[in-house]
Amino acid sequence: MLRAIYRALWWLVAPVAVVRLLVRSRKERGYREHIGERFGHGPGRLRDDAAPLIWVHAVSVGETRAAQPLIDALMNARPDARILLTHMTPSGRATGEQLFGARVSRCYLPYDMPGAVRRFLRAWRPTLGLVMETEVWPTLIDECRRAQVPLVLTNARMSARSYRRAAKFGAAARDVFGGFSRVLAQSPSDAERLTALGARQVAVLGNLKFDMATPPELVARGRAWREAIGTRPVWVAASTRENEEALVLQAFAAMSKPGALLILVPRHPQRFDEVEALVAKSGFTCVRRTEWVAASAASAPSADGAAPAAGQPAAPVLPHSVTVLLGDSMGELGAYYAASDVAFIGGSLLPLGGQNLIEACAVGTPVLIGPHVFNFTQATADAVAAGAAQQVADPADLARTLDALFADNARRIAMGAAGAAFAARHRGATARTVDVLSALLPPAAGSDDIR
Incomplete structure (x- = not known):
């Protein structure tokens, strides 16, 4: 009964979803492109293409970047295979194109309607499907099971909050989670909750995000920016969400440390203009990162991370009057x-x-994080226990903690070193995941070993 109601609701929701795409496209044009793919009408692959196809679903930017080490490892392990990367957002799709170019195919995952999913599966004929972290779509799972496509929940997490919600559906939830061929969990607590919801063949392999190495050229770029900023204290508020920037600016205004610079990086690019207006309204002087360094693009670090030529500034000196640098670029976190x-x-x-928070730790930057971390409970707890991160309760506590850290260089250095060590200690999930996935793929042609 629940399955029938769910599918009927999609017929009602689908037209609204299309309207919502068009509305959102006013701020981000990508939402009006490839709408047919959301109903399973896509290019697919050639009918005579018999190569194994590994399909990876990564909903948006974070999941796409987390999947990068895994996709690279799969391509190295199985050079005979094709890779299909699906998304739900234009920013995720753009990130996939930026990371992989023509090495992978890409399209949007269709809405969770039987006809759309069946068209998608017929067009692409995946050999193996991977969905990242928390993507659980009942019809998709049913149709993959019917088409005999092994579907693996990879880098899986299940917060206590999400578990309580899912458990209310009883046998229906157990049927859905039991439809995965494998579940590869980030932590023992994730595995325990997923097993209780009916998942079968659950293994704890760690968090793929620990294997996300920040490219050396990005680190070099950031160091060059820091030189252009000067010696004043600098903190970044990264991946902020709607209504949160106001709280960050409130904390910034409450700090007693004079002359500090805030780098404010909203999570969603369609909000850059909105956030810039909010900064100005709050009384801070703001400049966009793309405006600041646009004139000196030629002197930026090269792709191999090399420094600019001697005598050339890495970026224009940032005026001391600028108090907020708006991070309005993608892929530079x-x-x-x-x-x-x-x-x-x-x-x-x-x-x-x-x-x-893992990427900041890996770069060696001390981390502060608020009280609401239910999507990253284990990683946050581990980082705090390692001395790499500290939780703050509210904007006032954030301001006090920032002042304390800027007044204590030794503590900041120790937290940064602890973060780098913490990130290094937890690497290895990618190799373990590839080992498990390899068993679900047909042997490579001419080889007794599929890896």
């Missing part, structure tokens, strides 16, 4: 971390679940 003395991780001052 590692550079923003490298340019900062302290990183605050957004999505955590409001009950939004937090964002990934």
Whole structure:
């Protein structure tokens, strides 16, 4: 009965979803492109293409970047295979194109309607499907099971909050989670909750995000920016969400440390203009990162991370009157971390679940994070226990903690070193995941060993 109701609701929701795409496209044009793919009408692959196809679903930017080490490892392990990367957002799709170019195919995942999913599966004929972290679509799972496509929930996490919600559906939830061929969990607590919801063949392999190496050129770029900023204290508020920037600016105004610079990086690019207006309204002097360094693009670090030529400035000197640098670029979060003395991780001052703190730790930047981290509970707890991160309760506590850290260089250095060690200690999930996935793929032609 629940399945029938769910599918009927999609017929009602689908037209509204299309209207919502068109409305959102006013701020981000990508939402009006490839709409047919959301109903399973896509290019697919040639009918005579018999190569194994590994399909990876990564909903948006964070999941796409987390999937990068895994996709690279799969391509190295199985050079005979094709890779299809699906998304739900234009920013995720753009990130996939930026990371992989023509090496992978890409399209949007269709809406969770039987006809759309069947068209998608017929067009692409995947050999193996991987969905990242928390993407659980009942019809997709049913149709993959019917088409005999093994579907693996990879880098899986299940917060206590999400578990309580899913458990209310009883046998229906167990049927859905039991439809996965494998579940590869980030932590023992994730595995325990997923097993209780009916998942079968659950293994704990760790968090793929620990294997996301920040490119050296990004680190070099951030260090060059820092030189152009000068010696004043710098902190970054990264991946902030709607209504959270006001709280960040409130904390910034309450700090007693004079002359500090805030690098403010909203999570969603369609909000850059809105956030810039909010900064100006709050009384701070703001410049966009793209405006600041646009004139000196030729002197930026090269792709191999090399420094600019001798005598050339890495970026124009940032005037001391500028108090907020708006991070209005995509794919440069590692550079923003490298340019900062302290990183605050957004999505955590409001009950939004937090964002990934691992990249900041790996760069060696001390981390502060708010109280709402239910999407990253284990990683946050481990980082705090390692001395790499500290939780703050509210904007006032954030201001006090920033002042304390800027007054204590030794503590900041120790937190940064602890973060780098913490990130290094937890690497290895990618190799373990590839080992498990290889068993679900047919042997490579001419080889007794599929790897």
